[in-house]
Amino acid sequence: MSRAVNKDATQAAEAPPAPDTPTITHYEQVAANVSKAIDELLALIPNFVASHPSTKGFVRAQKSVSDDFLISAIAAVEESPELQALNQFDVTQARDALQFSQAFRPIKDKLNAGAANVGFSIDLRRANVISPALQAYDLIKGLARNPAGTTAASHAGNLKRDLGRSGKRRKKAGSAPAPTVPPVSAPATGSPVTPRENLKPGTTA
Numbered sequence: 676m677s678r679a680v681n682k683d684a685t686q687a688a689e690a691p692p693a694p695d696t697p698t699i700t701h702y703e704q705v706a707a708n709v710s711k712a713i714d715e716l717l718a719l720i721p722n723f724v725a726s727h728p729s730t731k732g733f734v735r736a737q738k739s740v741s742d743d744f745l746i747s748a749i750a751a752v753e754e755s756p757e758l759q760a761l762n763q764f765d766v767t768q769a770r771d772a773l774q775f776s777q778a779f780r781p782i783k784d785k786l787n788a789g790a791a792n793v794g795f796s797i798d799l800r801r802a803n804v805i806s807p808a809l810q811a812y813d814l815i816k817g818l819a820r821n822p823a824g825t826t827a828a829s830h831a832g833n834l835k836r837d838l839g840r841s842g843k844r845r846k847k848a849g850s851a852p853a854p855t856v857p858p859v860s861a862p863a864t865g866s867p868v869t870p871r872e873n874l875k876p877g878t879t880a
Contacts, residue, residue: 720779720782721775722775742773742776745769745772745773746773748769749766749769749770752764752766753766812831812834812838815827815830815831815834816831818831819831
């Protein structure tokens with residue numbers, strides 16, 4: 676019995692430690708739920724097709740054709756047995772495509788607006804804390820000028836380093852240099868020309 680216990684203990688000691696599971700934050704969990712809901716939402720769209728580089732060019736080339744042209748083409752084929760016999764244009768498929776476009780175009784606009792608003796929400800959250808952080812940075816730089824402010828000087832150096840990664844603050848509008856005025860060319864050398872009104876009577880220029 677003791678040998679079996681010792682064997683199990685030895686194997687447990689030799690086994691590599693289990694990797695630590697990363698902590699999932701509250702926002703990561705909410706984002707995962709939203710992502711799953713978006714996938715389920717897109718799955719509701721009939722014949723949903725993801726964009727692919729091999730078909731982008733073909734789709735882009737046809738986007739300039741109006742719905743009015745398709746409606747006229749449908750009418751032309753429906754009224755022409757000769758065109759129907761060629762079987763080059765599927766009227767049913769065309770009507771279905773028009774109905775699909777009209778029904779889901781508002782959904783597209785709503786999703787685009789939602790994506791833009793998600794981006795704005797992210798930027799606003801960051802802006803609300805970046806602005807006071809920059810103000811704190813200015814205060815820390817002031818404290819760092821004091822020879823006794825060694826801790827502030829260390830933090831000021833770290834902040835300066837990290838702020839440089841994202842770029843310096845933008846210059847204020849209107850600070851562009853004034854346009855240079857082109858130099859005026861000097862008059863040609865030679866004998867000056869006397870204005871006609873200054874000539875004495877009986878003389879010519």
